[in-house]
Amino acid sequence: MAMQPEAIGQNLLDWYAAHQRRLPWRETSDPWAIWISEVMLQQTQVATAIPYYHRFMHRFPTPRHLAGANVQEVLKLWEGLGYYSRARHLHRAAGVVVSRYHGQVPDDPAIFRTLPGVGDYIAAAVLSIAFGRVIAVVDGNVKRVLARLFELEHPVNRSGSHKFFQPLADRLITPHQPADFNQAMMELGALVCRPKNPDCGHCPLFGLCRANRNRTTADYPRRDAARKRPHRHLAIGVIVKEDKLLVVQRPMDGFLGGLWEFPAIPAMPGENADRAIETELADEIGLRIGMDRLLTRIRHAYTHFTLSADVYLCRYLSGRIRLKRAQSHRWVTFRSLQRLPLHKANHKFLEDLKNVLGKG
DNA sequence: AAATCGTGGAC
DNA sequence: TGTCCAAGATT
Structure with missing residues (x-):
């Protein structure tokens, strides 16, 4: 050469x-x-x-x-x-x-x-x-x-x-x-x-x-063909207890490690939302909760998969927190959310959430 | 050694 | 819309 x-x-x-x-x-x-x-x-x-x-x-x-x-x-x-x-x-x-x-x-x-x-x-x-x-x-x-x-x-x-x-x-x-x-x-x-x-x-x-x-x-440069990215779907629950919202912290290692988010579970896009939220999401955090309504839907693109999620407004019913995957939790006001590191997918519906909470 | 790990810009 | 890809490291 x-x-x-x-x-x-x-x-x-x-x-x-x-x-x-x-x-x-x-x-x-x-x-x-x-x-x-x-x-x-x-x-x-x-x-x-x-x-x-x-x-x-x-x-x-x-x-x-x-x-x-x-x-x-x-x-x-x-x-x-x-x-x-x-x-x-x-x-x-x-x-x-x-x-x-x-x-x-x-x-x-x-x-x-x-x-x-x-x-x-x-x-x-x-x-x-x-x-x-x-x-x-x-x-x-x-x-x-x-x-x-x-x-x-x-x-x-x-x-x-x-x-x-x-x-x-x-x-x-x-x-x-x-x-x-x-x-x-x-x-x-x-x-x-x-x-x-x-x-x-x-x-x-x-x-x-x-x-x-x-x-x-x-x-040039030569490049190996990229693999097709899979798609994942989540059901996210914004659980309201008086003026507080439940947020959980992801495990420190791995995907989005250490960041905070609203509790979520894998879900099928067409799945019965009431059932998924009130059984699987409730089980994920150890609470009894009720699903009120759909807040919004979001989409997000990660490097290795694309994400869509349905975000539901829920209400706390009873029980004490018992986390399955998350390492810790907090009940926070909407205002104090901004002190925690949240990842992008959660930021995408904060405006919608703010509007709803503001109207009571 | 291929998979995993975020987000935004450019086209 | 999708796809690439941007001063990469870790496992």
Whole structure:
């Protein structure tokens, strides 16, 4: 493969110096700030992460601030950003940094890489950008750029492809400017070598790119076909007891771990709602409840399945809480709901709920 | 090594 | 509407 690493690196660095965006985490060299930004940017677009980054850094300016906080508060700041294990891992990692490394972010790859939530990408990004270590990042942008540059046949969404892309990126990285090279590759992928409608006319690697020369940019990167996503349906119960509503907290590990929600059970779309709510949902939380009426229906798309749910207004009848799956519960007013981290599917009917409760 | 894990933007 | 996919990590 005709690589010309020197030409690629120099063109890339020149382009980056002229065209890089001004981003909050580029105004600092604090490894903690860089780390936070990289975790938030994981599978998340820059524009989405920016307001979260500011709020998080303001509340947790150092690992010590985060380590001393309650997970609940951390999840509340993460609410809406998704992939909540990132927040829980970060919280745990901050604890390790404080207890074992005197609150200083480790600059040793072998050590930093062992922290919860730190994989190959985060380690390479933080250590190169904050400490100048010569380790190439390989993210979705880098794989797309390389796949087009060299017309690579490795599917970028296949886990086994990583061990092909990583050494290739390591061979291209400019040893004197690893931080700029890494960010330049990602910036190029984000601004020029985009997934759709790449702007090859303004690409610094125009003359070096095989896909451009062969008019095959649309064929790269290769990708394994995605599986079809299944569909799930829930019955959700908003259980009212005087002026309070019942919410439960999901188990800390797994899907939406640690977040709060209104109790729900799997259901069939056409199922008899009264029966399902008053037997199965009641059994899930250990109460006797009555179903009043349908509040609304919601739909939500997750990565691996789509969700639809019927949301029912219910009334508490009798009994003491006995939770099956949830780890804890609270009776809360509508107002105090906003203090708890709720996931998106629940936020989707809060307005409807507010209107109904407001009318008495 | 394939599956799992959220949400929003772009088309 | 559906589909991709976005500065990935974990199991």
